[in-house]
Structure formats: C-alpha cells, structure tokens
Amino acid sequence: MAEEFTKEIPRARRRPNCRPALYELLSLGERELRRAFLKANSRAVEGGTSLVAPDCPSPALYRLSRGWAIRTRFFPDGRRAILGVYVMGDIVGIEHALLDHSADEVVTACAATVQPIESNALSALMTRPATAVYLAWLLSEAQRRSDSIAAALSRLEARERIAMMLLDFQQRLRQRELIIPGSYNLPLTQQQIGDYLGLTVVHVNRMLRWFRSERIAYVDKHLVIIKDLERLKLLAAGTDRRAGDSPAAATKAPPASGAPLAELAAFTRHKPNRPK
Amino acid sequence: MAEEFTKEIPRARRRPNCRPALYELLSLGERELRRAFLKANSRAVEGGTSLVAPDCPSPALYRLSRGWAIRTRFFPDGRRAILGVYVMGDIVGIEHALLDHSADEVVTACAATVQPIESNALSALMTRPATAVYLAWLLSEAQRRSDSIAAALSRLEARERIAMMLLDFQQRLRQRELIIPGSYNLPLTQQQIGDYLGLTVVHVNRMLRWFRSERIAYVDKHLVIIKDLERLKLLAAGTDRRAGDSPAAATKAPPASGAPLAELAAFTRHKPNRPK
DNA sequence: CGATTCCTTGAAGGTTGTCAACGTTGGTGG
DNA sequence: CCACCAACGTTGACAACCTTCAAGGAATCG
Numbered sequence: 001m002a003e004e005f006t007k008e009i010p011r012a013r014r015r016p017n018c019r020p021a022l023y024e025l026l027s028l029g030e031r032e033l034r035r036a037f038l039k040a041n042s043r044a045v046e047g048g049t050s051l052v053a054p055d056c057p058s059p060a061l062y063r064l065s066r067g068w069a070i071r072t073r074f075f076p077d078g079r080r081a082i083l084g085v086y087v088m089g090d091i092v093g094i095e096h097a098l099l100d101h102s103a104d105e106v107v108t109a110c111a112a113t114v115q116p117i118e119s120n121a122l123s124a125l126m127t128r129p130a131t132a133v134y135l136a137w138l139l140s141e142a143q144r145r146s147d148s149i150a151a152a153l154s155r156l157e158a159r160e161r162i163a164m165m166l167l168d169f170q171q172r173l174r175q176r177e178l179i180i181p182g183s184y185n186l187p188l189t190q191q192q193i194g195d196y197l198g199l200t201v202v203h204v205n206r207m208l209r210w211f212r213s214e215r216i217a218y219v220d221k222h223l224v225i226i227k228d229l230e231r232l233k234l235l236a237a238g239t240d241r242r243a244g245d246s247p248a249a250a251t252k253a254p255p256a257s258g259a260p261l262a263e264l265a266a267f268t269r270h271k272p273n274r275p276k
Numbered sequence: 277m278a279e280e281f282t283k284e285i286p287r288a289r290r291r292p293n294c295r296p297a298l299y300e301l302l303s304l305g306e307r308e309l310r311r312a313f314l315k316a317n318s319r320a321v322e323g324g325t326s327l328v329a330p331d332c333p334s335p336a337l338y339r340l341s342r343g344w345a346i347r348t349r350f351f352p353d354g355r356r357a358i359l360g361v362y363v364m365g366d367i368v369g370i371e372h373a374l375l376d377h378s379a380d381e382v383v384t385a386c387a388a389t390v391q392p393i394e395s396n397a398l399s400a401l402m403t404r405p406a407t408a409v410y411l412a413w414l415l416s417e418a419q420r421r422s423d424s425i426a427a428a429l430s431r432l433e434a435r436e437r438i439a440m441m442l443l444d445f446q447q448r449l450r451q452r453e454l455i456i457p458g459s460y461n462l463p464l465t466q467q468q469i470g471d472y473l474g475l476t477v478v479h480v481n482r483m484l485r486w487f488r489s490e491r492i493a494y495v496d497k498h499l500v501i502i503k504d505l506e507r508l509k510l511l512a513a514g515t516d517r518r519a520g521d522s523p524a525a526a527t528k529a530p531p532a533s534g535a536p537l538a539e540l541a542a543f544t545r546h547k548p549n550r551p552k
Numbered sequence: 553c554g555a556t557t558c559c560t561t562g563a564a565g566g567t568t569g570t571c572a573a574c575g576t577t578g579g580t581g582g
Numbered sequence: 583c584c585a586c587c588a589a590c591g592t593t594g595a596c597a598a599c600c601t602t603c604a605a606g607g608a609a610t611c612g
Contacts, residue, residue, distance in 0.1 A: 019376045021399035026374075073427045075514035081430040083423050095420070098302075098413045100295045103420070123297035126412075129405035136402075136412035137374045139419065144371070144379070146422045147359050151349045153429035154357040154474035157599070189558065198430035200601055205560060221609095238351035433567070465590065476569055481592060497577095559608070569598070576591065582584090 015137075022133060029134025036125055037063045040115040045108055047187070052093055052106040059102055060116045062092040067112020068187050072195070073104045082196040084146070085109075085188070087169065089176045094138045097126055110187035153198050156238055158207050161197040163235035166217055166224060182226045186219065298409060305410025312401055313339045316391040321384055323463070328369055328382040335378055336392045338368040343388020344463050348471070349380045358472040360422075361385075361464070363445065365452045370414045373402055386463035429474050432514055434483050437473040439511035442493055442500060458502045462495065 018026060042065060051069060052059040064086050071084040071092075083104060086092050092114075096102055100119075108114075117125070125131045148168075152161045169186060173179040188196070194204045211217045216232055218225040226232060234240040294302060318341060327345060328335040340362050347360035347368075359380060362368050368390075372378055376395075384390075393401070401407045424444075428437045445462060449455040464472070470480045487493045492508055494501040502508060 017375045017377055019374055019395075019399050019402070021396075022374060022402055025403060073423070075427075075431060077514055079431040079514060081427040083426055095416045098295055098298060098409070098416050099293045099420075101293055104423070120297075123295050126295070126298055126409060127301060127405075129403075129408060132405060132408045132412055133374070133402060136408055136415055139412055139415040140371045140374050143415065143419055143422065144375075146419065146426060147349065147380070150359055150422060150426045150429060151351075151357040153426060154471070155351060155355040190560095191558080195430070201559085202561090202602080203600055206600095209560085238353055238355060466592095467590080477591085478570080478593090479568055482568095485592085553612105555611090557608105557610080560606085562604090564601100564603085566599105566601075568600090570596085571594105573594090574592080577589085578587100579589105580585100580587080582586095 018137070022137075025130050025133050026137055029128075029130035029132070029137075032128060032131045033125070033134055036117050036121065037115045040117055042113050042115050044111070044113045047108050047110040047112070049108045049112070050105060051108065051114065052096070052102050052104070054102055054105055057101055059093055059096045059100075060118045061094070061097065061122050062117075063115040064088055064090050064092055065113045065115055068109040069106055069112065070109050070188070070192060070196070071104045071106045080195050081198070082192060084142075085169075085196060087172050087176070088112075091138060094135060094142060097122060097135050097139075109192065149196075158197070158199055158203055159210060160235050160238055160240070161199070162193070162204070162207050162211065163216075163232050165193070165197060166219070166226065167232055167236045169224070170226065182229070184224050185222055186224045187222050294413070298413075301406050301409050302413055305404075305406035305408070305413075308404060308407045309401070309410055312393050312397065313391045316393055318389050318391050320387070320389045323384050323386040323388070325384045325388070326381060327384065327390065328372070328378050328380070330378055330381055333377055335369055335372045335376075336394045337370070337373065337398050338393075339391040340364055340366050340368055341389045341391055344385040345382055345388065346385050346464070346468060346472070347380050347382045356471050357474070358468060360418075361445075361472060363448050363452070364388075367414060370411060370418060373398060373411050373415075385468065425472075434473070434475055434479055435486060436511050436514055437475070438469070438480070438483050438487065439492075439508045441469070441473060442495070442502065443508055443512045445500070446502065458505070460500050461498055462500045463498050 015023070015026065040063075044066075047067075051062055052071075054074075066088050068088070069086040069090075069092055070082050071086070073081050073083055075081075086106075092106055093102075126135065145168075148164070152164050156164065170179065170182075170184060173184050174181075190204045190208070191201045193199075194201050197204070199207075208219045211219065214228075214231075216226075216228045216235075218227065231240070291299070291302065316339075320342075323343075327338055328347075342364050344364070345362040345366075345368055346358050347362070348356055348358050350356050362382075368382055369378075402411065421444075424440070428440050432440065446455065446458075446460060449460050450457075466480045466484070467477045469475075470477050473480070475483075484495045487495065490504075490507075492502075492504045492511075494503065
C-alpha cells in the first residue's frame with residue numbers, strides 16, 4: 001500500500017477556524033504553492049536521506065508526496081530530540097521560508113518522494129501576498145502541533161504521550177484519506193519514538209507492551225493496530241491517570257468558557273493565579 | 277524600574293538569518309504593524325488579566341508594552357502547562373492572526389500595559405503583503421522558541437531546563453535593552469515556572485535552592501541574580517550532566533557540518549538512523 | 553553466516569512526583 | 583495596631599516513574 005501519491009486532494013474544504021476575511025486569500029495562496037510544487041520534479045529518495053541540514057545555507061522547501069520524515073535536534077553530549085514528524089502530504093521546511101538556515105536536521109524516516117522548491121524560487125514566492133499568507137497559515141498549523149507536543153511532554157506521562165502520538169498520526173493520515181480505520185503503518189523505530197516523546201527506547205518498549213497487554217493498541221513491525229479507540233482517546237486527553245479518580249472533578253479547567261468574556265473592552269480578572 | 281516603555285527600539289538591525297530577498301519587505305511590514313500598534317490606545321491592566329480566552333471568538337493581537345504574560349493550556353484533570361512566556365515588547369496572539377480562536381488562555385503575570393489590535397483591523401492588516409510576511413516571520417521566531425523548549429522538555433533534566441529558562445529570559449530582556457547585566461525581575465511564581473518547564477512546584481523549589489547553594493544563580497522574591505554565567509550556559513546547553521564525563525566525546529552530533537551537503541541535487545544518505 | 557540494527561527483558565538506581573506540614577508574606581478588616 | 587486569611591514558599595519522607603546498565607534474541611543485508 002501507500003504507493004506514489006499524485007492525485008490532488010481537495011484540501012480546501014477543511015480549513016477549520018480560519019478567519020473568514022482571509023479565506024479567499026488563503027485558497028489562492030494554496031493554489032499558487034501547489035502550482036510551484038507541480039513544476040518541481042519529484043524525487044524518490046531512500047530512508048535516511050537528509051533533506052535539511054543544520055548550518056546548511058538556504059535550505060529548500062519540500063512537499064513530502066510519499067513517506068515520512070523527522071526533524072531532529074542534537075545536544076552537544078549526544079542526547080537528541082525529534083521535534084517534528086512529517087507524514088505524506090506534509091510540507092517540510094516551512095520554518096525556513098523566512099530564515100535562511102536551520103538549527104535542525106530533517107531526514108526521511110523511510111523511502112520517500114519529495115518535491116523540492118529551491119531557495120531562490122522560494123524567496124520569490126514569498127514576495128507574493130497570497131503565498132505569504134498561506135505560508136503563515138501553515139506556520140500557525142505547525143505551531144499548534146508543537147504546542148500539543150510541548151504540553152504532552154510537560155504534563156503527560158509516558159503512556160499518555162504514546163497514546164497521543166498514536167492518535168495524532170492516525171488522525172493526520174486519515175485526513176489524507178489513506179488509511180483503513182484503526183490501522184496504519186508507522187515507519188519509526190522505538191528509539192525515534194523515544195526521541196519524539198522524551199523517553200528512552202527501553203521505556204517505549206515497555207509501554208508498547210503494556211498497550212498490547214491492555215488490548216488498547218498493537219504496535220509491532222511498524223504496524224499500528226488500534227483496538228480500543230475510546231481508551232486511547234481517554235489516555236491521550238489526560239483523563240485516565242487513575243481511572244478517573246478526581247472525586248469532585250475539583251475545579252478542573254478555568255470556569256470552562258462560562259462567559260465569552262473577551263470583548264476587548266471586558267478584561268476579566270481572576271485574583272488567584274491558579275484556579276487551584 | 278521597568279517603567280512604561282514607549283521609546284521605539286531600532287529593532288531592524290538585528291534580524292539574524294533572514295533571507296536577504298525578504299529583508300526589505302520585512303522591514304516595511306514591521307513598520308506597518310508598529311504603526312497599527314501606535315494607533316491602538318494603550319491599556320494598563322493588573323496581573324491575572326485574561327487577554328485571550330479559549331473558545332473566545334476572534335481574539336485580538338496585543339503588543340505587551342510593559343509587563344509579562346503567560347499562555348496556559350489546561351488538561352481535563354487539572355494538570356496544566358504553560359506553553360509560552362511573553363516579556364515586555366513581545367507580541368501576543370500571533371498564532372491567531374489566521375485562526376479565529378485559540379485553544380489556550382493568555383493572562384498577564386503581573387501588572388502590564390497592552391496595545392490591542394482588534395480582530396477586524398487585524399484581518400484587514402493581514403491582507404497587506406508586507407504585514408503578512410512580517411507576521412510569518414514573527415511566527416517562525418515563535419516556532420524557534422517553541423522548538424527549544426520542546427527539546428528541553430524532551431531531553432534535559434530539571435536543573436538544565438531551569439538554567440535554560442533563566443538564560444533565555446535574560447537574553448530576551450537584554451535584547452530589549454532593559455536589563456542590568458546579570459540581574460532581572462521574574463514575575464512568575466514557582467508553580468508557574470513548574471508549569472512552564474514540566475516540573476512540580478516542590479521540585480522547582482529544590483532546584484532553585486540547588487542553584488543557590490552552587491552559587492550559580494539566586495532566584496528569590498521574583499528577582500534573578502546570575503552569579504556564574506558560564507556554568508549556567510553549560511547547564512542550559514546540556515553539557516554538564518556529570519561534569520563532562522564523555523571520555524571520547526564519542527560521536528556527538530552528526531558529522532558536524534563536515535560537508536555542506538544540501539545542494540538540492542546532493543541528497544546524502546547515512547545508513548544508520550542514529551549516529552549512535 | 554557474520555555484522556549491524558533493532559527489539560526485548562531484567563535488575564538496580566536516580567530523578568522526580570506525591571503527600572503533608574509548616575513558615576512567610578501581603579492584604580483586609582476589626 | 584493586630585488578628586486573620588489567602589497565596590506563596592520551604593522542607594522532609596516516601597513512592598513512583600523512568601533511566602541506566604547489561605545482555606540476549608530477532609530480523610535484515612551483503
């Protein structure tokens with residue numbers, strides 16, 4: 001499965017929460033960028049191919065038309081963190097649309113096909129208003145993903161992070177409409193999963209075995225099979241730490257959007273910094 | 277100190293690593309946005325004021341001309357993560373320039389002054405090419421910060437994260453030229469620091485006491501005094517876990533930019549996924 | 553089939569979280 | 583002015599989560 005992926009996806013229909021005033025401009029920008037990618041000649045590469053290197057002058061922008069890629073950051077003592085995982089259809093290197101070099105390395109995680117837009121063409125594209133806005137939109141999408149991962153790294157424990165990851169990939173692949181429900185191919189090693197979620201290989205392995213023994217999800221040989229989607233969602237949301245032990249569900253989030261307060265003039269004030 | 281902050285900072289001179297072709301456009305966009313902020317009337321608010329609320333329709337864009345703010349995400353069971361800390365001069369809500377609502381809450385961490393651009397004006401601004409590009413640039417700056425924090429949450433231990441945070445704030449404040457070297461005001465509670473770095477209050481407290489006992493930095497009563505900048509930098513970089521114990525400094529990062537490989541045609545391949 | 557990479561498992565220890573209590577501070581009101 | 587209160591800071595004991603260390607098994611490839 002997962003063959004060369006060429007047909008155009010009508011992606012415009014799902015652009016959730018976009019400011020209405022910008023919708024037209026964004027669609028135009030998307031078309032402009034897509035056209036640029038079509039002009040680029042596809043290139044098949046093996047797994048482990050470096051697309052962006054740190055300290056590389058003027059990296060290009062890529063569209064991953066097939067395969068997976070990861071963005072890695074290295075610490076001087078050898079520790080490493082994977083800051084992003086790209087699936088087929090994603091655009092790699094958006095953060096370099098304005099910066100002319102990267103702090104991280106992007107490599108393909110398996111055999112892949114990329115459509116590159118080289119540096120000069122990219123600079124030219126950025127001067128087009130619609131493309132610029134569309135790239136800003138892609139950037140804010142990327143930011144949203146980063147935020148979710150940061151929150152998970154910050155406050156979720158290992159099994160919750162893994163649940164979140166499995167669910168996230170499943171949803172992203174389903175958006176691209178290339179998934180049979182409840183099962184997909186995950187070409188990451190356990191070491192890479194660990195680097196992505198801030199865990200060691202050993203512990204990732206143990207947690208994956210736990211997921212299997214609990215009959216929540218099977219992850220084996222780069223194949224993910226989700227058995228209990230509900231349980232997975234509970235874990236990923238951070239609602240399952242001790243089978244929902246909060247007796248009074250005590251003062252959970254903020255007043256839970258009780259009042260739509262922020263009418264620019266209506267600054268609200270809540271004395272205690274934390275809802276406790 | 278830290279009084280109302282009105283004088284224009286010549287910020288253009290430091291725009292590191294920007295694509296040359298976009299420099300002009302960016303400067304223009306910066307001026308346009310600054311003009312928009314000048315037209316907005318400043319507003320002084322207390323600490324704990326909510327600037328952006330989750331599920332709030334059409335949040336505004338703010339410039340924090342004085343004070344600090346934090347962006348918080350809540351988990352259903354009460355855990356919380358601080359996904360961003362804004363200091364005076366920062367722009368809050370960039371991620372909503374294109375999205376019309378937020379997943380997080382932004383509140384001021386102390387008395388502050390904000391200059392709001394309300395939603396409609398913002399939508400209009402985004403249709404201006406230069407402003408759009410400038411906002412994209414701000415977004416990629418924010419992404420860089422998020423990446424650093426994510427990497428730290430993923431792979432650095434508590435004291436290293438705290439070192440990174442103390443250093444980061446110091447550098448950001450110094451960029452704004454409102455700091456006497458080695459000392460600044462940090463209006464966050466230890467709980468908030470914990471939420472930012474993925475730690476508990478208790479452990480933040482222990483680590484701060486460790487920093488003091490090691491004479492690296494004093495953090496007390498919202499005042500930070502850096503005593504040993506070098507040590508702090510070592511810790512923050514992740515080079516100090518056991519006083520530099522790596523005997524052969526074995527295969528640290530990737531080949532360390534040995535070859536500038538990425539000439540678009542020169543895809544490199546390194547078999548092992550990890551340099552070990 | 554050696555060699556390499558990846559996966560798996562166990563034991564031991566360290567970093568961090570949890571629980572619980574007390575000290576400190578700043579504001580409020582009698 | 584002092585008592586009180588709430589939020590914040592501090593400390594200790596203990597437990598849990600996760601890492602480290604170590605070693606063996608499974609799969610892939612030339």
